[in-house]
Amino acid sequence: MFNQLLERIALSLEQRQIPYMVIGGQAVLIYGEPRLTRDIDITLGVGPERVQDLLSIAQSSGWRLLVEKPEDFAQRTFVLPLQDSVSGIRIDLIFSYSPYERQALDRVRGVSIGKANVRFAAAEDVIVLKIVAGRLRDLEDAGSILVKNQELDRGYIRRWLAEFDRSLGKTCVQTFDNLTHSAK
Numbered sequence: 001m002f003n004q005l006l007e008r009i010a011l012s013l014e015q016r017q018i019p020y021m022v023i024g025g026q027a028v029l030i031y032g033e034p035r036l037t038r039d040i041d042i043t044l045g046v047g048p049e050r051v052q053d054l055l056s057i058a059q060s061s062g063w064r065l066l067v068e069k070p071e072d073f074a075q076r077t078f079v080l081p082l083q084d085s086v087s088g089i090r091i092d093l094i095f096s097y098s099p100y101e102r103q104a105l106d107r108v109r110g111v112s113i114g115k116a117n118v119r120f121a122a123a124e125d126v127i128v129l130k131i132v133a134g135r136l137r138d139l140e141d142a143g144s145i146l147v148k149n150q151e152l153d154r155g156y157i158r159r160w161l162a163e164f165d166r167s168l169g170k171t172c173v174q175t176f177d178n179l180t181h182s183a184k
Contacts, residue, residue: 001087002026003113005040009091010116012057019045021108021121023094023129025141030111031123032144039090043121045105048074048095058082063091100128100160123149128160131172131179139179146183154180 006022013020021027025037044050051074058065058080066081067073074080080093108119121129123145130142146152161172 002040002089005084005087005089005091006118007114007116008061009040009042010113010118012061013042013044014116016053016057018050018053019105019119021105021119021125023121023126024092027120027126028130028141028145030109030120031126031149032141033148035141039092041092041094043094043096043101043105045097045102046095047097048078050095051075051080054080054093062086066090100163104128124153124157127152127157127176128164128172131161131175132164132168132170134170134172134175139175142176143179143183146179 006026010020021043022040023043024039024041025035026040028035029037044054048071051071055065055070057063062085063082064085066083070080074095078095080095082091082093083089084091104121104125107122107125109122110117111120112118127142127145130138130145157176158173161176164170164172
């Protein structure tokens with residue numbers, strides 16, 4: 001069910017030339033411990049100015065809008081929440097174009113699913129995103145990726161986490177160090 005939906009999403013975004021990467025629980029399934037996930041989170045390499053393209057994809061794909069005024073909601077939150085009518089799976093399309101996300105979009109890992117080469121965030125970027133989110137489930141996901149992937153570019157992870165620490169006033173580097181220590 002998820003694989004068929006991921007294939008459809010990938011083919012639709014590629015047809016519209018919208019860069020993307022699958023993040024969240026679906027990406028954790030590629031790099032970490034298998035776990036139940038009920039949605040698909042996708043970071044887009046475009047801003048909300050492309051919302052009409054995505055609404056067109058949603059309509060032709062049979063995805064239901066989960067907000068009343070999608071253009072206004074996307075401008076305000078940088079998210080377009082949808083639901084696949086067939087499976088009931090939620091799809092969150094996340095608009096972005098920050099320097100971090102542009103670099104992460106250049107580092108994706110293609111995974112063949114059906115007729116599509118689905119673009120998943122690199123393991124390092126999944127860790128960065130999970131630590132920045134900071135919820136317990138996210139930190140557990142980041143820890144499982146650290147355990148299962150010894151060849152990570154830890155300098156890349158630390159560099160971006162330090163940047164988030166500076167800009168958001170967080171302690172992401174310390175969290176990463178704690179997770180790294182626990183993963184040994």
